[in-house]
Amino acid sequence: xxxxxxxxxxxxxxxxxxITWFSLPFFCKDIYSLLTxxxxxxxxxxxLRSATxxxxxxxxxxxxILLAWPLWTFLSQWSLFHTSxxxxxxxxxxxxxxxxLSIITISTAFILLVRPTEIIRSVISLKLPSSLGVIVxxxxxxxxxxAEDYKSIKEAHISRGLELDKGSxxxxxxxxxxxxxxxxxxSIDNAEKLVLALELRPNIMTRRKIKPLRxxxxxxxxxxxxxxxxxxxYSFYMVR
Amino acid sequence: MEAVGCLEVRNLNCRFxxxxxxxxxxxxxKPGEALAIIGPSASGKTTLAYCLSGIIPNRIPGEVxxxxxxxxxxxxxxxxxxxxxxISIVLQNYELQIFGLTVEEDLELSIKDNDESTLEWILRxxxxxxxxxxxxxxLSGGLKHRLVIASAILSDPKYIVMDDxxxxxxxxxKKTTARTIELLKxxxxxxxxxxxxxKGLEKVIDRWIYLAQDCLENVNQKLNHPTVENRKTMLNxxxxxxxxxxxxxxxxSREYVLKNISLRIRKGEVYAVMGPNGSGKTTLMKHxxxxxxPFRGSVIVKDMDxxxxxxxxxxxxxxxxxxxxxxxxxxxxxxxxxxxGVRNLIGSEENVEEALRMVNLLDKKKSxxxxxxxxxxxxxxxxxxxxxxxxxxxxxxxxxxxxxxxxKQIKDAIxxxxxxxxxxxxxxxxxxxxxxxxxxxxxxxxGTIYAEGNPLQLLSNPSLIEEAEIEPLSIxxxxxxxxx
Numbered sequence: 001x002x003x004x005x006x007x008x009x010x011x012x013x014x015x016x017x018x019i020t021w022f023s024l025p026f027f028c029k030d031i032y033s034l035l036t037x038x039x040x041x042x043x044x045x046x047x048l049r050s051a052t053x054x055x056x057x058x059x060x061x062x063x064x065i066l067l068a069w070p071l072w073t074f075l076s077q078w079s080l081f082h083t084s085x086x087x088x089x090x091x092x093x094x095x096x097x098x099x100x101l102s103i104i105t106i107s108t109a110f111i112l113l114v115r116p117t118e119i120i121r122s123v124i125s126l127k128l129p130s131s132l133g134v135i136v137x138x139x140x141x142x143x144x145x146x147a148e149d150y151k152s153i154k155e156a157h158i159s160r161g162l163e164l165d166k167g168s169x170x171x172x173x174x175x176x177x178x179x180x181x182x183x184x185x186x187s188i189d190n191a192e193k194l195v196l197a198l199e200l201r202p203n204i205m206t207r208r209k210i211k212p213l214r215x216x217x218x219x220x221x222x223x224x225x226x227x228x229x230x231x232x233x234y235s236f237y238m239v240r
Numbered sequence: 241m242e243a244v245g246c247l248e249v250r251n252l253n254c255r256f257x258x259x260x261x262x263x264x265x266x267x268x269x270k271p272g273e274a275l276a277i278i279g280p281s282a283s284g285k286t287t288l289a290y291c292l293s294g295i296i297p298n299r300i301p302g303e304v305x306x307x308x309x310x311x312x313x314x315x316x317x318x319x320x321x322x323x324x325x326x327i328s329i330v331l332q333n334y335e336l337q338i339f340g341l342t343v344e345e346d347l348e349l350s351i352k353d354n355d356e357s358t359l360e361w362i363l364r365x366x367x368x369x370x371x372x373x374x375x376x377x378x379l380s381g382g383l384k385h386r387l388v389i390a391s392a393i394l395s396d397p398k399y400i401v402m403d404d405x406x407x408x409x410x411x412x413x414k415k416t417t418a419r420t421i422e423l424l425k426x427x428x429x430x431x432x433x434x435x436x437x438x439k440g441l442e443k444v445i446d447r448w449i450y451l452a453q454d455c456l457e458n459v460n461q462k463l464n465h466p467t468v469e470n471r472k473t474m475l476n477x478x479x480x481x482x483x484x485x486x487x488x489x490x491x492x493s494r495e496y497v498l499k500n501i502s503l504r505i506r507k508g509e510v511y512a513v514m515g516p517n518g519s520g521k522t523t524l525m526k527h528x529x530x531x532x533x534p535f536r537g538s539v540i541v542k543d544m545d546x547x548x549x550x551x552x553x554x555x556x557x558x559x560x561x562x563x564x565x566x567x568x569x570x571x572x573x574x575x576x577x578x579x580x581g582v583r584n585l586i587g588s589e590e591n592v593e594e595a596l597r598m599v600n601l602l603d604k605k606k607s608x609x610x611x612x613x614x615x616x617x618x619x620x621x622x623x624x625x626x627x628x629x630x631x632x633x634x635x636x637x638x639x640x641x642x643x644x645x646x647x648k649q650i651k652d653a654i655x656x657x658x659x660x661x662x663x664x665x666x667x668x669x670x671x672x673x674x675x676x677x678x679x680x681x682x683x684x685x686x687g688t689i690y691a692e693g694n695p696l697q698l699l700s701n702p703s704l705i706e707e708a709e710i711e712p713l714s715i716x717x718x719x720x721x722x723x724x
Contacts, residue, residue, distance in 0.1 A: 115345060116340070116341060120349075152562070152567070155531050155551075155562075156560075156562050157570075158550075158551040158552055159555055159558075159560045160555060160580060160625075161555040161584035161628060162552060162584050163552045163584070181570045182570055186567055190336070193331075193336045194336055196295065196299055196331075196336075197331065197336045197337045198339075199321065200293070200320065200324050200328070200331075201339075201350060201395075202321055202324050202395045
């Protein structure tokens with residue numbers, strides 16, 4: 001039976017949950033633990049009824065994630081960061097691909113499910129300047145604007161006969177260059193206007209209203225700490 | 241004598257480098273009054289709004305002189321933050337002034353104290369209570385505009401300056417904005433409204449002044465409505481259909497945006513599509529050039545099922561002129577901009593010169609696209625499409641925010657296209673424009689075809705206009721219309 005979850009989490013809990021989940025793929029040292037993180041993330045998203053939303057937004061990055069597998073399988077032996085004696089290692093390629101998938105899924109979910117004002121509130125509750133929170137929140141908000149602009153610029157150029165996904169890989173990359181010019185101009189213009197709009201609002205987020213954490217918020221935060229400890233223990237002491 | 245209890249502008253001048261934008265502008269406005277300042281493109285309306293709010297010279301460098309006083313106190317030298325507490329501005333691109341994701345969240349950002357009653361009061365006062373949990377993107381343009389004003393009111397300014405508030409709004413949203421101005425007047429706020437055309441706000445505006453060539457004049461314009469007599473009637477009566485929608489359904493996510501659309505457009509006719517925001521006009525047009533494929537049903541363009549062709553392939557037959565053309569420019573010169581599309585299709589520049597000549601921009605071929613006026617930018621985009629020689633040209637809201645001169649240029653371009661035998665589809669909110677150019681009209685509402693037929697018959701039916709929530713014709717509305 002599907003249970004509808006209606007849980008209003010405190011912004012601080014949401015941030016803690018994100019930081020915990022985001023750091024887990026980095027602690028995982030084998031495919032099994034990574035799969036556990038990935039499956040648990042998908043389960044949480046299904047329970048929140050947000051899985052479709054998150055995966056639809058991720059559609060565009062799928063080729064990049066798939067590219068990680070051959071790259072790490074064949075090229076890891078020449079890595080600048082690790083001395084590797086693996087040679088061609090498809091399992092390692094799969095591991096890195098799953099890690100990338102987990103990181104992108106968790107980040108996308110965070111961007112889509114946490115409101116800008118929640119970020120501001122958590123920053124304020126941590127006794128940091130509210131301006132810092134406003135900057136972070138606006139950066140997140142700008143992501144939506146850039147995404148919308150990208151979509152409309154792409155549509156306009158396709159309508160002018162630009163074939164984006166035709167030809168060799170180099171050709172395809174070149175095809176995208178005309179999209180970048182108006183996108184960059186528009187993004188700079190938007191950023192400038194956003195600063196002006198901010199200046200035109202005299203009292204943005206000067207209210208200091210911090211609610212105390214509720215029982216289940218504390219419970220989830222403690223749970224997060226336990227999960228991190230368990231994963232670190234499993235990865236560093238149980239997996240060779 | 242010094243005027244007390246009002247916003248008084250005396251001999252306001254503004255120039256950038258050696259170019260004067262405003263010269264000796266003087267007016268005054270009292271609390272509870274709505275003053276409209278209208279004028280064509282480049283007459284200095286936005287400059288005036290920026291000078292009042294302090295954006296010029298604080299953020300945009302410019303030489304400003306004269307006097308802006310509120311209750312006798314000089315404001316001209318004050319920084320933006322100090323001024324906005326007394327003179328608040330709602331930008332033309334007002335959506336940028338919304339920071340929250342929901343209505344409640346956005347208002348909360350501006351509340352100074354911990355008093356919950358302030359939030360309740362502002363929601364109630366601006367009739368936003370039922371929208372408090374709405375995401376901002378779910379609101380109509382008029383409600384978004386109202387939300388920006390509600391946020392501004394939280395700092396209790398005495399005067400609100402609105403820069404072209406109805407430029408991008410449909411008729412229903414324009415009426416919402418009129419109600420917002422009414423509410424502000426009731427609260428004793430002075431409202432300065434600047435715009436090219438302020439149709440829909442006539443009833444709430446107390447005084448009109450005309451901004452032209454560096455000075456203000458009282459309005460004494462001759463009304464320029466299209467009349468039944470001067471309407472150019474060149475109806476195409478052939479049965480040669482070039483576009484056909486067959487029971488088309490489309491949805492972005494859960495709900496259908498287009499529901500069972502069936503229509504046919506004749507070759508060589510000017511076809512208009514009207515309807516309130518969110519009725520599916522642009523979605524419908526994106527089906528013609530294959531950007532969107534029907535979820536159910538089919539769209540046949542020149543005997544081709546658009547499902548089988550990519551948008552790039554369809555661009556040989558269908559050219560689409562999007563709203564805000566400058567957003568899409570990629571080249572350094574006007575010539576290269578027009579050549580961009582042709583190079584994509586045939587790899588040569590053979591039609592570029594002819595296309596530029598058609599829109600009277602050949603003498604500007606070496607200029608930067610960004611240096612052109614708004615009307616010229618739109619004509620340039622039309623040239624970009626024409627150079628690709630499509631048989632069908634779609635203009636998506638070309639009239640939005642345009643002044644009389646630009647509207648005439650667009651109308652001329654459409655008539656030229658028609659004379660060349662092209663099929664033109666125009667998506668717009670402007671009934672007068674539709675009446676003056678279109679052969680046939682479709683009115684969309686909630687993703688279905690609400691009415692289809694002769695523009696004069698449809699637009700002269702008051703009950704249909706009321707129910708379909710579209711703008712009435714100026715000649716039939718019975719209201720004084722100073723904006724055309």
